[in-house]
Amino acid sequence: MAQSAPSQHTLAPTIDSRAVLAWYDRHARDLPWRVAPADRARGARPDPYRVWLSEIMLQQTTIAAVRKYFAAFTTLWPTVRDLAAAPLDDVLVQWAGLGYYARARNLHACARAVVERFDGVFPTSAAQLRDLPGIGDYTSAAIAAICHDEQVAVVDGNVDRVLARFRALEKAVREEKPLIRAAVQAAVPARAGDFAQAMMDLGATICAPRRANCLLCPLEPDCLGARSGHPLAYPVPPAKAEKPRRHGHAFIIRHPEGKVFVRQRGPKGLLAKMTEIPGSPWQEDEAEPAFPFAADWRAVGAVTHTFTHFHLALSVWMARGDHPLDEGWWADETRLDNEALPSLFRKVLAAAGIS
DNA sequence: CAGCCGTGGGC
DNA sequence: TGCCCAAGGCT
Incomplete structure (x- = not known):
């Protein structure tokens, strides 16, 4: 020793x-x-x-x-x-x-x-x-x-x-x-x-x-x-993955009584079970908007948002009227805090001057 | 088990 | 502006 x-x-x-x-x-x-x-x-x-x-x-x-x-x-x-x-x-x-x-x-x-x-x-x-x-x-x-x-x-x-x-x-x-x-x-x-x-x-x-x-x-x-x-x-950084960019459209349906139409997202995947503004699928390629019904749709802005593994660019459209879609409900614009709206859709509404 | 899953702030 | 990052867990 x-x-x-x-x-x-x-x-x-x-x-x-x-x-x-x-x-x-x-x-x-x-x-x-x-x-x-x-x-x-x-x-x-x-x-x-x-x-x-x-x-x-x-x-x-x-x-x-x-x-x-x-x-x-x-x-x-x-x-x-x-x-x-x-x-x-x-x-x-x-x-x-x-x-x-x-x-x-x-x-x-x-x-x-x-x-x-x-x-x-x-x-x-x-x-x-x-x-x-x-x-x-x-x-x-x-x-x-x-x-x-x-x-x-x-x-x-x-x-x-x-x-x-x-x-x-x-x-x-x-x-x-x-x-x-x-x-x-x-x-x-x-x-x-x-x-x-x-x-x-x-x-x-x-x-x-x-x-x-x-x-x-x-x-x-x-x-x-x-x-x-x-x-x-230290620590040595891990290799970083590329983030793809996806595109889509959001459709704000604005009721005369100061409400917007929202619906619940599906039970699995991104933002599961949260409330959303209706819209198109999000895809790699840009596509023309497929509006849910014929109306005076107007482009009111654009939104970019980054999720964990991709970037998203949404074009925001708005039509006035009391035309609901199949599934969903009218949300009072002054009571949006009562909705389970992820930040992405708050950005969408803000782009249309609704918040 | 590597990919999926949000958001806002700092630089 | 764009990228990196934060007291992870699930599949």
């Missing part, structure tokens, strides 16, 4: 969870679904319903966008029982504009499952949470850690980035998942919830995608990315 351990410079560094927690004790952000570390130290624990709701909303979505939706949901539905008792259509109306609408459908299904299978009390373990709709590896671990200090690795996009830099990983994050998970798991302290939130906050505020504030980072002393002098080189 005479030989000392190899130099730290050649060893994969380990996460100093005490330094991370010390940083979090000073810099934890105040969020409506969060219990401050000082209060947690006194035994306070967050409401699993609020943590779950916030985690679903925060999937691929910024805190700034989530805030007002979280406030609206918790005001309308203070408990999981209240949410489970609501009609799905009401939930979709409240979710409209937040995107990734499968989350809202799964949210509602999950609330009902918690009521039916667990008598309205969220299960506490990550393994049980993982079986509920809309709750995957990340969200199950996050809820269990934050609410119950289960010592599980909570790995989201922020943590992937922090670890990619900390270990100067040369392969794409997707290929390093097992290593990242193991490295985080090995560092999880008793204060698992604070640690999970700390690592994510670190990624969001210090070790950000286009900026690394290494001077402020509690992991900097051991960080291989910082030592390399170019931490932003």
Whole structure:
């Protein structure tokens, strides 16, 4: 045992969870679904319903966008029982504009499952949470850690980035998942919830995608990315796919009494079960409008919108009259907040001066 | 398991 | 302006 351990410079560094927690004790952000570390130290624990709701909303979505939706949901539905008792259509109306609408459908299904299978009390373990709709590896671990200090690795996009830099990983994050998970798991302290939130906050505020504030980072002393002098080189970006452009037409039917005709989209695919303005199919090639009925159709504008995997350009047409289509209903122009209208169709209406 | 699934803000 | 990005999950 005479030989000392190899130099730290050649060893994969380990996460100093005490330094991370010390940083979090000073810099934890105040969020409506969060219990401050000082209060947690006194035994306070967050409401699993609020943590779950916030985690679903925060999937691929910024805190700034989530805030007002979280406030609206918790005001309308203070408990999981209240949410489970609501009609799905009401939930979709409240979710409209937040995107990734499968989350809202799964949210509602999950609330009902918690009521039916667990008598309205969220299960506490990550393994049980993982079986509920809309709750995957990340969200199950996050809820269990934050609410119950289960010592599980909570790995989201922020943590992937922090670890990619900390270990100067040369392969794409997707290929390093097992290593990242193991490295985080090995560092999880008793204060698992604070640690999970700390690592994510670190990624969001210090070790950000286009900026690394290494001077402020509690992991900097051991960080291989910082030592390399170019931490932003990590993680190596995945190959980006081309986004095709699609074209279509939207047909606004404007009733004399200040209403517009809307209908519900199909149960599957893009914007499933949401409310839409009628229109043509969206295709790669531009096509002449096929109006749903003969009328004085006027071009009133154009809308561009980018979805996750394609760009869309819509020509907007309007006709005045009380001519309904087969399926759908008249929506009061002054009550559009009561409709589950995705942002795309709010843009369509705005192009016609309706909002 | 790679593709699908929204949106608004920052640069 | 156009591109990148954000606390993922489902199939």
